[in-house]
Amino acid sequence: MTNQRAARGGPWSGLGLILLTGVLLVALAWVVADGRESARIATARDLALQGVRLRDVDDLAARLVGAAAVELHADAGTRAALTGTLLAGRQxxxxxxxxxxxxxxxxxxxxxxxxxxxxxxxxxxxxxxxxxxxxxxxxxxxxxxxxxxxxxxxxxxxxxxxxxxxxxxxxxxxxxxxxxxxxxxxxxxxxxxxxxxxxxxxxxxxxxxxxxxxxxxxxxxxxxxxxxxxxxxxxxxxxxxxxxxxxxxxxxxxxxxxxxxxxxxxxxxxxxxxxxxxxxxxxxxxxxxxxxxxxxxxxxxxxxxxxxxxxxxxxxxxxxxxxxxxxxxxxxxxxxxxxxxxxxxxxxxxxxxxxxxxxxxxxxxxxxxxxxxxxxxxxxxxxxxxxxxxVGGISDDPLRDVCADSALRALRVTPETWAKIAGGVGWPDGLGDPGPHNPCPAL
CATH class of the missing domain: 2.130.10.10 (YVTN repeat-like/Quinoprotein amine dehydrogenase)
Incomplete structure (x- = not known):
């Protein structure tokens, strides 16, 4: 009996190795995806903070960077930051x-x-x-x-x-x-x-x-x-x-x-x-x-x-x-x-x-x-x-609220202008290829 098991290569040969490899690949994919999502969230929050910093310097740039943060990862923090930027000019x-x-x-x-x-x-x-x-x-x-x-x-x-x-x-x-x-x-x-x-x-x-x-x-x-x-x-x-x-x-x-x-x-x-x-x-x-x-x-x-x-x-x-x-x-x-x-x-x-x-x-x-x-x-x-x-006209969709401004909808951002307004945050992968971009294309 022992010789027969040895001949079949033990419990981790054949189908067992295939299954184990599949599990490891799936786990690796989850880890990689989770890492990318974590990086995406961190970048969005950095951009949201930069939008807050720009409020008193360049209102249009503040709204643009804040809108990009919401486009990249829309959560309570990025939405609230963008809404706050919109309201800063209304006080x-x-x-x-x-x-x-x-x-x-x-x-x-x-x-x-x-x-x-x-x-x-x-x-x-x-x-x-x-x-x-x-x-x-x-x-x-x-x-x-x-x-x-x-x-x-x-x-x-x-x-x-x-x-x-x-x-x-x-x-x-x-x-x-x-x-x-x-x-x-x-x-x-x-x-x-x-x-x-x-x-x-x-x-x-x-x-x-x-x-x-x-x-x-x-x-x-x-x-x-x-x-x-x-x-x-x-x-x-x-x-x-x-x-x-x-x-x-x-x-x-x-x-x-x-x-x-x-x-x-x-x-x-x-x-x-x-x-x-x-x-x-x-x-x-x-x-x-x-x-x-x-x-x-x-x-x-x-x-x-x-x-x-x-x-x-x-x-x-x-x-x-x-x-x-x-x-x-x-x-x-x-x-x-x-x-x-x-x-x-x-x-x-x-x-x-x-x-x-x-x-x-x-x-x-x-x-x-x-x-x-x-x-x-x-x-x-x-x-x-x-x-x-x-605060009239402010909804729970700040991206739509901000993009109601025709000046922002018409704006296109290049990597060069992005480098000037993004506070050191590189062009995020989630925004697509570097090039003329606007967070309001569908609005």
Missing amino acids: GNLPGASDVRDLALSADGRIALSADAHERVVRWELAPQGLPGRGLLVTASSTLQDRLDASAVALTADGRTGLIGGRDGSVRVWEMGGHSRSRTVVAGDGVRPVSAVALSRDGGRAVAGFDGGGVVFWDAAGGQLRRPSEVHASAVLSAGLSADGRRALTVSEDKAVVWDLADPARPVQAGVLTRPGVPWGAGALSADGRTAVTGNQVWDVGDPARLRRLATLPGVRSLMIGVAFTSDGSGAVTGEDGGRVVWWGLRDRLRPVLLAELPGSPGPVGAVALSADGGVAMSAAAGWGVMSWQ
């Missing part, structure tokens, strides 16, 4: 604004309200510049009142009515028509500063939160003012109302509470969001009352009896200071204590998409605002002022 600021504590924006993005540490509340009138890729123009501004030590502001959808919370604990309603006038809704006690306010779309209902944890609801139609039993043991960080004023969200350092305001005379604590294991930070409620964002968590609050955590916002780096939704809840902007302002896609609430970091924020964010259609975003930077961005 502006509110001249003269400084040390802004809070801000609000009308539904159409044409009226803004800011409260600063210099005891000023300012109403701003804004307009697009009329040119693509430009920031907003401030066409007029007016100080509602000097020596008004405000800490929180809100606006109705039409921008005609504002709600202003003071550090003395007072809450005032301002009518900003031909002749601005105000009335006090909540008298301040000089002890508990107002820390957050919110208005329904038409201004008929409002909510205010206080540093001491208290919450006050107000109904304009019935003139009703309600102070529910203390539910927050710490300062209310943010407050939100649905567009119809029938649902509210208040967020403090210890909990986030969903309120049922169907009967404005009897605010009902409908549910409490469980702590996600990270600091709550700020929170917001979508206009339809279905979606909430608290900390870095996305929640379904459409049925208060079945509050569900849906997803985690990917890549949040520091405490969330501000959150604002589009009217349909499909988009949001957030501001972080570390200075990042992020534009999110929430069409699929189970899979939030980081569309872009809005470029240019100069410091820790104190508040954010967003127009109802998502066309205008704003952030207030602590110790600085207010930055604005025209």
Whole structure:
């Protein structure tokens, strides 16, 4: 028997060797393919970073290099970098604004309200510049009142009515028509500063939160003012109302509470969001009352009896200071204590998409605002002022967005020009043979 096995060459001869060789070749092919893919990803990310560096030097080159990065490897990082490059030319600021504590924006993005540490509340009138890729123009501004030590502001959808919370604990309603006038809704006690306010779309209902944890609801139609039993043991960080004023969200350092305001005379604590294991930070409620964002968590609050955590916002780096939704809840902007302002896609609430970091924020964010259609975003930077961005027309396909520019579509890049703008990255194999190339041929 032993001699017969020897004669057949043992277990690794013949078919066995053929099979082993095939397995090794397949494994080698996988290793080679994996290496090429890793190199492709690394090159794409290098190009994305180079596109970011070029933003302030050569906008067209920045978009071209960023588009090549997405063409080479489209992932969350390269897309967000390209979107940020597109938005870099759409930013502006509110001249003269400084040390802004809070801000609000009308539904159409044409009226803004800011409260600063210099005891000023300012109403701003804004307009697009009329040119693509430009920031907003401030066409007029007016100080509602000097020596008004405000800490929180809100606006109705039409921008005609504002709600202003003071550090003395007072809450005032301002009518900003031909002749601005105000009335006090909540008298301040000089002890508990107002820390957050919110208005329904038409201004008929409002909510205010206080540093001491208290919450006050107000109904304009019935003139009703309600102070529910203390539910927050710490300062209310943010407050939100649905567009119809029938649902509210208040967020403090210890909990986030969903309120049922169907009967404005009897605010009902409908549910409490469980702590996600990270600091709550700020929170917001979508206009339809279905979606909430608290900390870095996305929640379904459409049925208060079945509050569900849906997803985690990917890549949040520091405490969330501000959150604002589009009217349909499909988009949001957030501001972080570390200075990042992020534009999110929430069409699929189970899979939030980081569309872009809005470029240019100069410091820790104190508040954010967003127009109802998502066309205008704003952030207030602590110790600085207010930055604005025209984000309308930005989608989850930044290559298509960028390539909508006819100047970029007409451009062809040679190896010589590539060497000048690519920051030392050689011509990538994934872009085909070196020669006249454009990342937008099919768009």
